Amino acid sequence: MNNLLVVGSVAFDAIETPYGKTDKILGGAGTYITLSASYYGVPINLISVVGYDFPDKYFTLLRGHNINIEGVEMKKDQKTFFWSGKYHNNMNQRDTLVTELNVLADFDPVVPTKYQNADVLMLGNLTPIIQRQVIERLEKRPKLIAMDTMNFWMNIMHEELLKTIKLVDVLIINDEETRQLSGEYSLIVGAKKILTMGPKYLIIKKGEHGALLFDKDNAFAAPALPLESVFDPTGAGDTFAGGFCGYLANTNDFSFANMKNAIIAGTAMASFAVEKFGTEGIQWVKYKDIRKRFSTLEKITAFNFPSNIEV
Amino acid sequence: MNNLLVVGSVAFDAIETPYGKTDKILGGAGTYITLSASYYGVPINLISVVGYDFPDKYFTLLRGHNINIEGVEMKKDQKTFFWSGKYHNNMNQRDTLVTELNVLADFDPVVPTKYQNADVLMLGNLTPIIQRQVIERLEKRPKLIAMDTMNFWMNIMHEELLKTIKLVDVLIINDEETRQLSGEYSLIVGAKKILTMGPKYLIIKKGEHGALLFDKDNAFAAPALPLESVFDPTGAGDTFAGGFCGYLANTNDFSFANMKNAIIAGTAMASFAVEKFGTEGIQWVKYKDIRKRFSTLEKITAFNFPSNIEV
Numbered sequence: 327m328n329n330l331l332v333v334g335s336v337a338f339d340a341i342e343t344p345y346g347k348t349d350k351i352l353g354g355a356g357t358y359i360t361l362s363a364s365y366y367g368v369p370i371n372l373i374s375v376v377g378y379d380f381p382d383k384y385f386t387l388l389r390g391h392n393i394n395i396e397g398v399e400m401k402k403d404q405k406t407f408f409w410s411g412k413y414h415n416n417m418n419q420r421d422t423l424v425t426e427l428n429v430l431a432d433f434d435p436v437v438p439t440k441y442q443n444a445d446v447l448m449l450g451n452l453t454p455i456i457q458r459q460v461i462e463r464l465e466k467r468p469k470l471i472a473m474d475t476m477n478f479w480m481n482i483m484h485e486e487l488l489k490t491i492k493l494v495d496v497l498i499i500n501d502e503e504t505r506q507l508s509g510e511y512s513l514i515v516g517a518k519k520i521l522t523m524g525p526k527y528l529i530i531k532k533g534e535h536g537a538l539l540f541d542k543d544n545a546f547a548a549p550a551l552p553l554e555s556v557f558d559p560t561g562a563g564d565t566f567a568g569g570f571c572g573y574l575a576n577t578n579d580f581s582f583a584n585m586k587n588a589i590i591a592g593t594a595m596a597s598f599a600v601e602k603f604g605t606e607g608i609q610w611v612k613y614k615d616i617r618k619r620f621s622t623l624e625k626i627t628a629f630n631f632p633s634n635i636e637v
Numbered sequence: 638m639n640n641l642l643v644v645g646s647v648a649f650d651a652i653e654t655p656y657g658k659t660d661k662i663l664g665g666a667g668t669y670i671t672l673s674a675s676y677y678g679v680p681i682n683l684i685s686v687v688g689y690d691f692p693d694k695y696f697t698l699l700r701g702h703n704i705n706i707e708g709v710e711m712k713k714d715q716k717t718f719f720w721s722g723k724y725h726n727n728m729n730q731r732d733t734l735v736t737e738l739n740v741l742a743d744f745d746p747v748v749p750t751k752y753q754n755a756d757v758l759m760l761g762n763l764t765p766i767i768q769r770q771v772i773e774r775l776e777k778r779p780k781l782i783a784m785d786t787m788n789f790w791m792n793i794m795h796e797e798l799l800k801t802i803k804l805v806d807v808l809i810i811n812d813e814e815t816r817q818l819s820g821e822y823s824l825i826v827g828a829k830k831i832l833t834m835g836p837k838y839l840i841i842k843k844g845e846h847g848a849l850l851f852d853k854d855n856a857f858a859a860p861a862l863p864l865e866s867v868f869d870p871t872g873a874g875d876t877f878a879g880g881f882c883g884y885l886a887n888t889n890d891f892s893f894a895n896m897k898n899a900i901i902a903g904t905a906m907a908s909f910a911v912e913k914f915g916t917e918g919i920q921w922v923k924y925k926d927i928r929k930r931f932s933t934l935e936k937i938t939a940f941n942f943p944s945n946i947e948v
Binding site for chain 1: 726727728822823824825826843846847849855856857858859860863864865866867884887888894897898900901902931935936937938940941942943946
């Protein structure tokens, strides 16, 4: 069984949506990714950093999902990373109200000895320099490296970002980021361009419109799972990435055909995340409910086009 | 073989996109719908109205696609409907620059005797009163009635619109119109509500993000065909509707399962429409190219999720 190494923030989020408002709750890319991946039954090692104000109950939650937190450093003189945001009515746009980097400002990721020999590495959204440091501090290249990033790094650290992107197998970004990184409006043309920058696979996340997967020769389009209510989109992309990587680690098949299944796995997990505030939706998911969402995704995408249509 | 009766505008459009600008060219919902449907080899009857300025060459074009234009009235004292619009850089938003109703202002649709016994009726976007008149002027209810409409009628003729919607089997609108008509932000909740207003099927068009199909018990999500270049989105929705209805008329199967195939047929046709200006993209499509796009849509949506994944 492959293990999964995840690097990403473990943080406090305060979220406001049209449906309500939270105080500081558990958040962070590393949190969403590992919680989501944990349902795929692979050993998970997390590298992150928190401050003195980070409560033990959250560590208990992560440990309860068999997430190894030996690599989560606790800084005794600094506070935990804090993000606060407010979603607009349509849930597709949000304003960042507060970003306090705190412990993340000088985060120097340490790879514990037990974390060496990582099979699948997922780099959550962080500065591209930190992401690259983790790759460089691994004695052996993982079988698969996936990374998330965001427009912010494209704006202020473009060269560093390109250096890191060059080292990974799968880049996971959204449609606007694809346009910005490639300089192309067409996602197809943009994808082709990005696939010359290093990654063999590009995943374009489109929120409620699903996700696209590209390699040099193939494309795949998955819808999002149609939901009656979306309470909080925070962490949906990270949850998607966690399900994707957890599935790939579990199945040990990194072909395009199996990446399609991994996208279905990630899509199913993301659908749970957005139904509740923060990480609530993915804290205690029943396996049978996950399997139900796989079936729904199969059902709503399947069609049987006749080969003999007279056209 | 079922016949298809189409009611819709035959018009002049002047279009500006980031890629170029046209003079007055052939446009109109009735034009796009019938041209698109013509590739599905069913007898097509068109009801519309044009003015004295409408050139013969466009009639020749329609006739060349075996579209019966006996029901296209020509008013000798009025001009043809004219619409002019400008697309923004992202092609998803457009401004209407000019709308001259001309012949459409007092359009009183006449159903020629030869058009009675319509099997499939497609009501292109027009006032809901005219759409209803056509239904009422048919001696026998068609096997299937589909209709398009738009937010404009929701704003100024809401009651009339509801009366017409009540009479149809398939309503074809976009995501924003779904939200407006249902008063619900969630497309799923909105779809459920609209399905209590009369239609048995709702199709939600999402442009570059594909289309959704709903009935009371089922959902289907189709992607758009990924394209390298979109030159002009004008008529894409009508072309989709034409392919959809043409396919259903051809196959004579109005089940949910076959509506999914009809959506694939409509999606394939729409992909040709947007690649060129106006109707150019669907004037002379090779059958083998249409079949190729069916295959592409099958290929980019298919996945084979294992039943034994340990979740």
